[in-house]
Amino acid sequence: MRLAAPAKVSPAKTEQIILFRVSGQMFAISSASVQEVRSADSMSGAAVEISAPGLRKVRHVLRRGDRSLFIVNGAMHFGLHVAEGTLLFVLRKTRTALLIDGIEKMATMTRLQALPLSFCHEERQWYRGLTALDQTVVPVVHPEGFLSPEELALLDEALLQADKTVTQDLEGTDSAQ
Amino acid sequence: MTVATELELQSFVLLRLSERRFAVSANQIAELVAPSRVFRFPHRTPKLEGVILRRGRIVPVCDVSEMLLGKRLTSRRFYLIALRNYGKQKEWVAMPVTGECELINAEMIAAVESDAPHVAGWLSHDGDVIEVLNLDALTPGPERLLAEGATSQRPEARP
8 A cells, every 4th residue: 555645844934024113112024124234323424314395204315326215213104202213224125214213133923914904094004914923913014115105206306406405505605616 | 483583583792882782793703702912003093902812813903982982991891803894805803892792682673874884783682772783884994994085184193
């Protein structure tokens, strides 16, 4: 009698995540989405102020060659009590650098549950879903959910205006000299 | 009792919110559980408090008392976990309730146009006239978001 071939057990799909805090609240992000982790202080010299109407969560922009990274204050984005962020996550494949309070730890996520359909407002853009870790539920953020295409258009416009002002100021200085 | 009248009887779960009783069709009820830790995180959907962990599932907690009573519950003894329809999909929703629930058989009188959207019908039990709840209209979901339309204001985030 031939025995049936043992069924192949595929290993559970896991994902490395970084647990981080914003204004006392814990969130998770896929570690693959984080390109760099920087101290906010180390970036303060390189960041330029920006002001887009109705978009208080972005106050600074980082120029990297021809790329602009908008620094999103995590607390303001989530509507939490605003605190001074100490760390920046530069998010891969986005134009976002996220200002957070600190990293809690790294962990392995074995299951990501879709956000229940009862949650039907902006949070659907914010989160990829929820995960249960050590008997706690943590929202897993969507790296592209911090700035919508409309918000990016607003920021690009503000950036263009700021550049124009700088150019005009320089031209004014040159002609005065 | 004739066979015809027996067929009209349906099963309902009676739940208590403060001093009032409401009914939900029994086939929509999953279970009644003791309160457990509510995990809260930022979101902008009104009436949702957070989520609880139940049998490995993450279940949203929706306080319907404000809509039904005009005030929030001061004491909650259980969560009634019910199935909520989202089109073809069904998901669990936990509703805080004040007291124990009761299973009854009763005949429901269908709601009329003038009734509030959250009223699926009415039934008579123990000398009370009790609202049968339409959970799809009572708890938030994408279709409510569409109904709220452009007139609604952007709600505050609720951590």
